[in-house]
Amino acid sequence: MSDRRHVEEIERVLGGTQTGRDGFVSASWRRCVELYGMDPMRRDPAHIVTETELRDHRKQAERMIGAARSSLQSLFRQIAGQNYVLLLTDAKGVCVDFFGDDLFLDDLRTAGLYLGSNWSEDLAGTCGVGACIVTKQPVTVHQDDHFGNAHTPLSCTAAPIFDSLGGLAAILDISLLRSPTPKRSQNLAMSLVTNAARRVEMANLMAESRRDWVLRLSDSPEFLDVDPEAAVRLDGSGRVLGYTRGAARLFPDGGEVIGRRIDEVLGLTVDDLPDLMRDRPTEERIVEMRDGGALFGHAIAPQAPRAPLRGDRRGGPLAGLSGGDPAMTRLLAQAARLAPTSVPLLIAGETGTGKTKLARAIHMAGSAGGFLALDCAGLTAQAVRQACGEIGGPTTLLLRRIEDLPAETAPALVALLDRCDVLRPLSTTCAVPGVLDLPRPLFHRLAGAVLDLPPLRQRQDIGWLLDRILRRRTPEDMRLSPSARAALLGRRWPGNLRELEQVLDVAIALCEGRVIDLPDLPPPVDRAAEPLGPGETLEQVMEACGWNMARAARRLGVNRSTVLRRLRNAGLQPPA
């Protein structure tokens, strides 16, 4: 388009005619004339800040420049040889970092596509960076979308980069000195620049979160660990300290979330974070959203030292494991005291009692270092050495199911623990610790203290657990009918918490309304969970109910005083 026709179109747009320009371009043209008093015919030279000013702008943007470097380098490699130039500007529009082909440096300088050029709209007129600052959206300002005739050969595609508090921090711009006429030729540039901006936000959030938890989120399991779409930074109590733009889209009503607890914002609590760490298969790391959708989650524990949470008395990962069961309360108080020490811990309990979850919570409550989990079944000495070879600093080593450790691997593990004093071993076992069949040298290196988790049938907080799991797994406040609740409280739960979670998952899936009733409950899958038949002795019933009178009464269909009377008559007493 000739200069003359360009000016005429601007006049027509200002007169209210629709000429097919994008709305944000027309609005920018109007500002250029009515607000900044610009004339499209004037060919001002590029606006370049002084050396001193550039140093100041770069200093203030130092963190973002550092966070953006590797994404910009890799983007520049992708577009090499296609005459694109990359600019990183600060939120005021001043170019603070630049990647361009040396062959065209003079042309780029003249066009203002260089370090120190100022692309704010009030100086440069309608342009990619300027429009992006105003709209806070990715934009392409293509050829005669530009206001000034001096810029109409250019094609500029820009995406905003936000800091972790949601403020505009920088603009990433990819420009061409000369481009094909159709604007859609820049669609690929748009996708490259928006993806790179997302990665820069991620790198920035990661760099400032070394002392905090980061929860990264992705739609697809394949990208979760390598290129997630969104991330949230959390303190130890689960309060939101920062987020990337991608995460803001997941928050309800796009509202202010800094300082709010993560469970008010997304469908998970701080206690769920250890379950989302990398040692779990990606497909299992599911985060439910408040709108009923789900994403895959990857929680990264704090990397840098922080003050140990002595005692964990103010809540946190350990406190979230029990609803006041006396045995659990005692055990968690011990765990909280042992967490910040380096004492090796052996966590014992039947399958599914939450040993792994407790180990992760102990790590969270006490250690500032890394976390490495190994399944002992089939573990070879070489695998042990290999896994531990990469350990750089203090690390919690979780050895799952230590009873399954092949005998020939034990000496290697002993040697490793002796050599590597930054390792703090936490082991889990389904065996009774006293009869655990491990070589004594290994046993004593692993069992500095034993934490014995009670089976679910002995816990007095099953009602609390039911409500908590339901609350976490359903977006709406789904509840249990009294008869369904009583039936669940009376089960034997040989699979413990794992079985409880699965039963509730099935019930939630089968239930048609908001109330889970008896028919929604799947029957016990394990024969050990079936109600005791008429031939069972009172002692067997009591044993099955963990000597809990109320539970035994429900199981037998009598009241508690009847159970007590029968026990007295039979001369039965709970085991010491």
Ligand SMILES: Nc1ncnc2c1ncn2[C@@H]1O[C@H](COP(=O)(O)OP(=O)(O)OP(=O)(O)O)[C@@H](O)[C@H]1O
């Ligand atoms: N306190 C708890 N509240 C709610 N769910 C829990 C709790 N503890 C454990 N769970 C859930 O129960 C399931 C089993 O927990 P975990 O894997 O920690 O058990 P485990 O004792 O290590 O099992 P196994 O010995 O069979 O490997 C997991 O899905 C976990 O999320």
